[in-house]
Amino acid sequence: MNTVVPVILCGGSGTRLWPRSRVSRPKPFLPLIGELTLFEATIARCPPSIGFAGPVVVTGALHLDHVEAQLGDVEQPSVIVEPCARNTAAAIALAANRLPEDAIMLVCPSDHWIGRPDAFASAAVAASQLASEGWLVSFGIEATAPETGFGYLRQGEEILGGSGAKGFRTAQFVEKPDLETARTFLSAGDYAWNGGIFAFRVKDFLRELATHRPDIDAAVRKAVESGWTEGHRFHPDAELFAAVESESVDYAVMEKTARAAMVPADMEWSDIGNWAALHDAVPRDSDGNSIRGCVGELVDCRNVLVDSDGPRVSVIGLENAIVVVDGDDILITTTAGVQKVGKLSGARNQ
Template sequence: MSAPARIHPVILCGGSGTRLWPVSRKARPKPFLPLVGSRTLFEAAQDRVGDCESFAAPIIVAGAQHCELIEAQARGQHRLVIEPAAKNTAPAIALAAALLPAEAVMLVCPSDHHIADETAFVAAALAAASLAREDWLVSFGIAPDHPETGYGYLRRGEPLPGGYRIARFVEKPDLATAQSYLATGEYSWNGGIFAFRAGHFLDELARHRPDMARLVGEAVAGGREEGTRFHPAAEPFAAIEGDSVDYAVMENTDRAAMVPADMGWSDIGNWAALADALAAEPGLADPDRNVARGPADLDSCRGVLALSDGPRVSVVGLEDICVVVCEGEVLVTTRAGAQRVGKLPGAVNQEPAR
């Protein structure tokens, strides 16, 4: 019996990472920063699918504003699909699917996530690909380690080879509900990593979002090649009503499955999430889970993240706060307030403070 065909990674580079302001900026957003370790998140995403026996060269889907950053940090052969407009994840994935053979299994990966256990990631990817070849639309179900209110959840259904049918998609819950999910052991976080057979994904998109599927098809048919870059036709793509892959397809299909993945995953969605990811790295945190990068003095503190590109940060007697100094901007937030950083005028407008 021949080995299964290689999996085709699709790396999505979108978003501006405003909740990680002032380090993440429009000109150099979150995926292109070395937030955990020496590699950028985008470089790490490529390295995770770098095994040539299991994975083909990736397709990278991104906006034009990030092309130079992508090509500067590209790890090898790739194909870059340049979205004419930002239309959320369903059209972005559909562009890649339309450029692949119908039987190809695609592994959709955000460019800005952190995964500590890359061996577990590859094992989950192989399990997901096996289900995708049987025309399941597969999501990675991240093993939850605390009652998180910032993620959507997947409820486990009947067992499948290497995974489970998804019994229910759940929106971001309140704390009491998240605690109940954790207690049952039946729920996983929806990590935004997927595996599909390209042709089956397009069929399901046409079934549930026919206008989107038609317009993506027109954009690809009218597109043009430019070396390793592919430019979809702008006019039909601009007419698409954007939507996430979860809303457009996953929550509508009757073939939704999940593979469990316990791999030290974080979406690094805010400063509190980055603090947790750094604290989990060997040797970075002190016994009180304080993490410092750059000059910092932390006295009688617990759970403090202090990052500085120059000026000394001194913190005394505080718990669960994040202090970030970068390029003349200073941010101080509690862990609880970290989700709101992206709404600050400095993050929205990207202008120097007055």
């Protein structure tokens, strides 16, 4: 099989997990679950010992110090420094223009949690084998609840690769649904969450990008051609890259290509998109409570998350609540209110 290169997309504004996550240090660089940060865990899931090449990390200058500090002793890393954020189509195209045309890109967000790395590795192998035969492959993450915050993939006819890898054509990409539609998807059984993890061969991705979004393809190519190297860092031309239109890879390529495929992935996945999602991912006691840091007592509480880095926090008589202390900032919200955290002025300005 062709060389498989993890392409780690690393950015974000850090607002939805305020006050722990900040614009200057968003959630990929925080140890929210266990001892590793989400970024470190993403890198650790793609080791050379199971056949992965050194990673390519695409990040902005604001996060460069965090990336390099947390890469540690990773062998042969490459860091592409985006002059500005231009969404995932452009970020992936930057990496593609820096890799051999037959390399397989395994595109991974840096801020997701996966509870079963073994299942991730199995899905990555199957996706990479199909990608080596010209498919553009999404991970179809097993839908375990009628989530309205995720896009969905509908499973089509089965694909059996020459290597024995099994997948399915992607019959439909579906935008974030309302609750009733999400319940319908869950009961139908042929819909999976679209977690933004992809595998494709460099030349196939660039061909499809040039076909469906030639403007993005040409602009990124020019920015790379005029870029410059600094050790393991690569800097695209800032002025040329700023002219690239911002669009997701789903819209630009995956929803348009006739070669879209998916592999099932039952790997205990979460995008840790807000405090409620984090609460779902961490261990709980018999009352559904989770604590981290300097926490005193929880009395008559149900489904409460308390996370404090300093003052000792005790809680009495709350249900379905989140309490977070970070330095001088304190957040208290109901579980239902977590979607509004990113709208707080403190979250947007720090």
